[in-house]
Amino acid sequence: MLQEAGVYCGHGYDSVTDEAVALVLGATDLPPEQTLALLDQPFPSDAEARLATLLDRRCRQRLPVAYCLGESHLAGLRFIADSRALVPRSPIAHVVAERLSPWWSQGRDPAVIVDVCCGGGSLGLIAAEAFPGATVLLSDLEPQAISLAAENGALHQQLDRVLMLRADLLSAVRSGSADVVLANPPYVSRGEMAELPPEYCHEPRMALEADADGTELAVTLLREAVRVLSPDGLMLLEVGETWVALEKRLPRVPFLWLELPQGGAGVAAISAQELRDWDAAGIL
Numbered sequence: 696m697l698q699e700a701g702v703y704c705g706h707g708y709d710s711v712t713d714e715a716v717a718l719v720l721g722a723t724d725l726p727p728e729q730t731l732a733l734l735d736q737p738f739p740s741d742a743e744a745r746l747a748t749l750l751d752r753r754c755r756q757r758l759p760v761a762y763c764l765g766e767s768h769l770a771g772l773r774f775i776a777d778s779r780a781l782v783p784r785s786p787i788a789h790v791v792a793e794r795l796s797p798w799w800s801q802g803r804d805p806a807v808i809v810d811v812c813c814g815g816g817s818l819g820l821i822a823a824e825a826f827p828g829a830t831v832l833l834s835d836l837e838p839q840a841i842s843l844a845a846e847n848g849a850l851h852q853q854l855d856r857v858l859m860l861r862a863d864l865l866s867a868v869r870s871g872s873a874d875v876v877l878a879n880p881p882y883v884s885r886g887e888m889a890e891l892p893p894e895y896c897h898e899p900r901m902a903l904e905a906d907a908d909g910t911e912l913a914v915t916l917l918r919e920a921v922r923v924l925s926p927d928g929l930m931l932l933e934v935g936e937t938w939v940a941l942e943k944r945l946p947r948v949p950f951l952w953l954e955l956p957q958g959g960a961g962v963a964a965i966s967a968q969e970l971r972d973w974d975a976a977g978i979l
């Protein structure tokens with residue numbers, strides 16, 4: 696049915712089969728980790744109506760699975776997901792879950808982590824889980840995203856050391872205060888916006904759309920990170936396929952694009968020292 700409807704899988708699921716499993720488990724209120732033994736069980740009749748509603752949302756309304764279910768999973772954590780923020784799917788998540796190895800190697804855990812353009816807060820909350828001693832700042836310009844991030848912070852019982860901030864990019868972060876900046880800004884170019892499958896129309900436009908070539912917010916973040924990172928700090932920046940346009944716009948910056956075992960492209964790891972050098976050389 697999903698295949699016939701021509702749904703687009705680009706929101707955390709690789710195939711319609713994975714999406715179908717998620718919808719069936721969602722209709723039956725079962726968690727995602729199941730054994731094959733489940734296939735021998737009869738499908739509960741009281742879940743049939745719920746499954747029909749979910750399939751209608753997915754196939755006719757073209758809602759991403761996470762919005763159909765009201766939740767998503769990333770790097771082993773569950774998040775509340777709805778149209779206040781993008782469906783969590785950043786490949787940065789897996790690098791953070793592995794404690795930023797090998798990019799963070801300072802012999803101490805980061806004390807302050809900033810998740811800028813945080814959306815529903817998934818990256819910062821995965822960081823909070825990976826670094827139990829860190830203070831984490833979840834920052835976004837959109838109040839709706841902040842409200843969802845706060846709900847996710849409460850879900851993970853992290854609100855004692857996860858703080859919410861409404862701000863334009865890194866403008867409100869104190870100079871030299873951030874050991875790690877996780878940055879997943881909007882980076883879809885205006886031309887690409889017009890071509891996106893219908894699933895993306897349910898996500899906040901402000902979470903996706905950047906400027907004409909998609910690079911503007913990423914470039915501003917790189918420049919602002921020079922100021923806010925601590926001397927041995929680290930920035931992870933995701934720009935997806937816009938990495939090509941970013942290299943074109945900053946041709947002398949030697950970006951290191953990570954090989955990501957879980958898939959995804961356009962994630963750079965950048966040390967504070969590199970940022971300072973690039974800034975001093977006037978190539979940022």
Ligand SMILES: C[S@@+](CC[C@H](N)C(=O)[O-])C[C@H]1O[C@@H](n2cnc3c(N)ncnc32)[C@H](O)[C@@H]1O
Pocket residue numbers: 780781782783784785811812813814815816817818834835836837840862863864879880881882901902903
């Ligand atoms: C790609 S989404 C982030 C998704 C999030 N990192 C996640 O993993 O779920 C980009 C976010 O940037 C926010 N945003 C857009 N312009 C901004 C700005 N100038 N300052 C701060 N946040 C901004 C949007 O509201 C949106 O939540």
